[in-house]
Amino acid sequence: MTTGLKTNSRFPVKAFLAGVMLICVAAVLCAQDAGISAGGRWMEYDSQDQMTLVKNARFELPADNSLPGSESSPKIILFCTAGKLKLADFRPNAMIAPPNRPGFWGQPQMEVTVRVDNSHSNHGWNWVNGHFLSMDKGTVREMLGAQVFKVEVATPRGPEIANFSPAGLDLGRVKNACGLTPKKPD
Secondary structure, three states: OOOOOOOOOOOHHHHHHHHHHHHHHHHHHHHHHEEEEOOOOOEEEEEEOOOOOEEEEEEEEEOOOOOOOOOOOEEEEEEOOOEEEEEEEEEOOOOOOOEEEEEEOEEEEEEEEEEOOOOEEEEEEEEEEEEEEOOHHHHHHHHOOOOOEEEEEOOEEEEEEEEEOOOOHHHHHHHHHHHHOOOOOO
């Protein structure tokens, strides 16, 4: 006796194949973002543009602490293309205050206080949509050779300090990928 219901025996096979395909896509995406140690607490992520064959490198340094109200610690990220530094970000990963000064071209900036080992200085870093600050190349070069690097940034709760330990970075890797060498603070 037949009930008139048609069963689809292909469904489990299709579901299985879709699951395998999903796992493969996830593995490829994760492999593209797999970093290698660049020394100390630094991680390096390398890629190559498939059209131009230009090499790209990203160096990331997580902070030793988190800022209040954040879900992850602040980061310093260096973006390098074709052997040159293109962008250096300070990402607080917490809400920051609005810009407090205009830059030379009128762009919004935030004045931050930076400590490099035993030297302190103030810098105007470009404020990017309230998410991160774009660092100047001079500060990046000072940080590369430092043992201690701290950034005091304005937040809605007042000033907060992100502490970094940049020591141990393989300076040869950064010179090859970004064209950067360390510099002592003035």
